[in-house]
Amino acid sequence: MTSVALFNNKGGVGKTTLTYHLAHMLQRLGHRVLAVDLDPQSNLTAQFLDEEDLAELWHEPQSPAWPDSTPRQAKLVGPVSSTTGTIATAVAPIREGLGDIDTPAPIEITDGLWLLPGDLELSAFEDKLSETWPKCFTGDKAALRTTTAFHRIIDAARTTVEANLVLIDVGPNLGAINRAALLSADTVLTPLAADLFSLRGLHNLGPTLRSWRGTWQDIVLPxxxxxxxxxxxxxxPLGYVIMQPIMRLDRPVRAYRRWLDRIPAVYSSAVLGEPGEAADSSYEVATLKNYQSLMPLAHDARKPMFDLRSADGALGSTQTYVQKCYQDFQTLARKLLDRLEATE
Structure with missing residues (x-):
């Protein structure tokens, strides 16, 4: 099993959309994929599940009956019920001081693809993780069970569904939840926008990952x-994926190119810790075009952008765009698999 955390501490770069589409594409390529939502915002869970399933999952009052004139989208292979758990319910016993993890069964989205769903209540676990982190240095068992909770939940779920790839969606910050989430990951893939904010994010991300890795392996693990x-x-670090923006008149191509050209050197020095300003683009896994026009259709159809059909509103020239989207994500998925194989 190999796990990949998709992470950038700068938000708004398309991280969750990338995770969602990669999960579907890797499943198409024959892999058994477990998608894990460790972002308390739970946007990945909201992409996989419709509003009624979310209400059931999060124990919210039931919405009005689905209108007969608007048929609901096809149900999941593994339906959501009031007993379906989330990451938040899995760590609740630890957070409340009542016991150890209570691992939920993953939701089967389709054959070969499962979701370990998130919940906004996961944010309440942040304080517990922060409090117990220093206690891990002395081998405190309760603290270690807390810090390793995500790892053990993911491993149990992965074993249950026999997944060989795990994609972990992580929120855009460097807090205690993300520290525990990233420690659970074998590899890290970084979505980027070619702008000042993403470059600043890399300057923070690299040293923090190295610090967490060193502290964990040198002090805690023994x-x-x-x-x-x-x-x-x-x-x-596996590399980065550049998410192209919509070009606007107030942000010309020249400005985009200026930041794009700086990414390889900043990634090399900040994330990889390699000295020197010169660097090539060998860690650029892919550049994805902006498919903003397909997103509303995909959201309404509750499917990936590259699966849109004419019945979903993808008419005429839009179908060419859909086919290009499929090719781009297929190429990205294969490059990701090549890098994962190289790390092994």
């Missing part, structure tokens, strides 16, 4: 008892 399954804390 004190973890064999009774607690702990992640190795590898977090190996």
């Amino acid at each position: 004190n973890v008892p064999k009774s607690i399954a702990a992640p190795p804390g590898i977090m190996q």
Whole structure:
């Protein structure tokens, strides 16, 4: 099993959309994929599930009956019920001091693709993780069970569905939840926009990952008892995916190119820790065009952009755009698989 965290501490770069479409494409390529939503905003869960399923999952009052004139989209392979758990319910016993993790069964989206859903209540776990982090340095078992909770939840879910790839969607910050989430990941893929904010994000991301990795492997792991399954804390950088913006008159191509040209050197120095300003683009996994015009159709149809059909409103020249989107994500998925194979 290989896990990939999609992470950039700068938000708004299309991270969740990338995770959602990669999960579907990797499943098309024959892999058994588990998508994990560790972002308390739970946007990945909202992309996979419709509003009625979300209401059931999060125990909200039931919405009015679905109008007969508007048929509901096809149900999931594994339906959501009031007993379906989330990441938040899985860590609730630890947060409340009542016990260890309570691993939920993943939701089967389609054959070969599962979701471990998120919940906005996960944000309440942040304080517990912050409080217990220093105690891990001395081998405190309760603290170690808290910090390794995500790893153990993911591993149990992965074993249940026999997934060979795990994609982890992580929120855009460097807080305690993300520290525990990223420690659970074998590799890290970084979505980027070619702008000043993404470059600043890289300057923060790289040193923080190296600090977390060093602290975990050098100080914490030697004190973890064999009774607690702990992640190795590898977090190996795989590279970055550039998400192209919509070109506007107030942001010409020249400005976009200026920031784009700086990404390889900043990624090399900040994330990889390699000295020097010169760097090539070998860590650029792909550049994805902006498919903003397809997003509303995909949202209404509750399917990936590259699956849109004429019945979904993708008419005429839009179908050419859909086919291009499929090719782009297929190429990206294959490049990602090549990099994962190289890391092994």
